[in-house]
Amino acid sequence: MTKMSHLSLAYSLEQFIEGSTGINTFIKYDGMTNPDEKPFISIQLMQNNNESLSKQRETVLTNFRFQVGLFANSAWERSQYQEQLRDLFLFSEIPLYDSNGVLTSSSFLIEPDFNETPMPADDLSDVTERHRMYFDLEVIGTFNKK
Amino acid sequence: MIKPIIKVIGHDKVAKEMLNRVDQKSFDELAENTMKKIQLDSFRKAPVLTGFLSSNLVANENRKRTDGVPLGSWDLIDGTDYTLVQEFEHMSKSGFIRTSVWDAEPRFKKEVKKLAKKGK
Numbered sequence: 001m002t003k004m005s006h007l008s009l010a011y012s013l014e015q016f017i018e019g020s021t022g023i024n025t026f027i028k029y030d031g032m033t034n035p036d037e038k039p040f041i042s043i044q045l046m047q048n049n050n051e052s053l054s055k056q057r058e059t060v061l062t063n064f065r066f067q068v069g070l071f072a073n074s075a076w077e078r079s080q081y082q083e084q085l086r087d088l089f090l091f092s093e094i095p096l097y098d099s100n101g102v103l104t105s106s107s108f109l110i111e112p113d114f115n116e117t118p119m120p121a122d123d124l125s126d127v128t129e130r131h132r133m134y135f136d137l138e139v140i141g142t143f144n145k146k
Numbered sequence: 147m148i149k150p151i152i153k154v155i156g157h158d159k160v161a162k163e164m165l166n167r168v169d170q171k172s173f174d175e176l177a178e179n180t181m182k183k184i185q186l187d188s189f190r191k192a193p194v195l196t197g198f199l200s201s202n203l204v205a206n207e208n209r210k211r212t213d214g215v216p217l218g219s220w221d222l223i224d225g226t227d228y229t230l231v232q233e234f235e236h237m238s239k240s241g242f243i244r245t246s247v248w249d250a251e252p253r254f255k256k257e258v259k260k261l262a263k264k265g266k
């Protein structure tokens with residue numbers, strides 16, 4: 001059983017989204033700027049929380065959290081991709097890569113109670129800012145003391 | 147409009163089963179106190195330019211009961227137009243409300259369990 005980590009989950013998500021929708025997808029890092037060509041999808045790593053489930057730290061539960069941004073050319077395109085992505089996140093088992101980028105035999109599911117938040121464009125002169133939305137994803141993993 | 151909601155679901159049923167040993171008001175207080183904690187926490191984490199956004203987060207008027215639910219459910223109302231955008235896209239401080247909710251969540255669950263068991 002491969003141990004999942006924040007980065008490996010993000011990479012698996014990236015590979016999975018790019019493979020099944022064909023949209024340019026990347027993991028966001030400090031100092032990077034958004035590409036000029038739309039549509040694209042960005043994956044941002046958010047805060048994780050840990051919780052001890054049993055005594056003496058035998059089992060610990062971790063919430064891995066991601067913010068997936070979708071940037072589209074038009075309102076129609078955004079809603080089309082939104083529907084595709086929602087279906088993927090709700091019903092697909094996503095194959096897990098490890099943090100070196102090697103495909104493993106395990107897979108994971110995304111918690112089904114995620115939010116889809118459309119973002120209004122506050123500056124109309126900035127074209128990249130139009131037609132974008134965010135998914136709040138959460139993956140729960142439990143880890144055992146070895 | 148962003149609206150975090152904190153609620154204790156099904157405390158009516160639990161209260162009936164426990165022969166009114168569980169006071170519904172204590173669940174309501176717990177939900178409200180948790181929301182207060184979230185407000186204060188997000189106030190500390192929020193970006194400050196004029197202070198309008200952060201002071202709106204901590205204001206008592208923006209903590210309201212959910213419409214149609216008499217007890218045990220509280221909403222936080224953002225009060226500005228740009229809180230949503232800052233929450234998702236601020237360069238270094240995005241997620242100031244969500245992280246506060248995530249931090250409060252496990253403790254809230256534990257406290258609800260404790261209350262239901264003790265019946266206090």
